[in-house]
Amino acid sequence: MTHGPTVLDVSISYGVPRAGIPAAVSFRRWVGAALDGRIRQADLAIRLVDAKEGRAMNRHYRGKDYATNVLSFPAELPEGLKLPLLGDLVICAPVVAREAREQGKPLNDHYAHLTVHGALHLLGWDHEDEREAECMEQLEREILAGLGIADPYLAVD
Template sequence: MPPAEHQVHVSYGVARTGVPSAASFREWVNAALAGAKRRRQAELSIRIVDAAEGRELNRDYRGKDYATNVLSFPAELPPGVQLPLIGDLAICAPVVAREAVEQGKPPRHHWAHMTVHGVLHLLGYDHMVDAEAEAMEALETRILAKLGIADPY
């Protein structure tokens, strides 16, 4: 069976300096979907945000008044509606850049990690319970390894 054609829409709410291209985000999304064995077509949007927009989204949707690295908004389709839409990601450029420096990681690797992490959330993976966190982290590590990226943990 040929690989599914996934639709990844990327928009930038920040200057593009130091921010990966849409092609990179598509590569990372496809790797995450393949690693999670998502064979059907999937569609999602990624918005790259600044700290103000990231903080506003995190405050409005999670009740936390600070910008975080990635926010995942899984699609909530009405019963019976069959669309490939899996949801939206908001990735905060200044937070990802700061964390990469703090963690001593190449920025591109941290961008890839945050993208894979967010996509897995859209697919229902979570890390609120230790066992689920371990499974999610192991899957992220395997996906990133296939991209030539070291274990982020």
């Protein structure tokens, strides 16, 4: 556990119109909640993209030919180089909006969940097997509850 709040430098860039997109201050708050007590200092970027850019990035970096909700790119620093650079998140706005509608969730809550999810990936959390997935999902629930956001994994009727 680190002591004191995480010192954050979060830059937000937009490849989509900002209408319907949460404010930059919200993304910073969500990242701060995800990283608080887990890392002392972090510098990361969040890019909001359209489906075309999201699909191109997912195809290029993961070999999957569709737009996905969030992509995480942890920083790969040379050994011995100590910088607070954590990495980048790419969030595909139309996918997030569609999923929120389909799942009956408030749009801002879904953005918060995916931002927290992506930030945890940047810290090295993963969900490749069932045990890892359960641990990561529980951590996400706790972080989101601290933000006043309902369990994102509860099925909506």
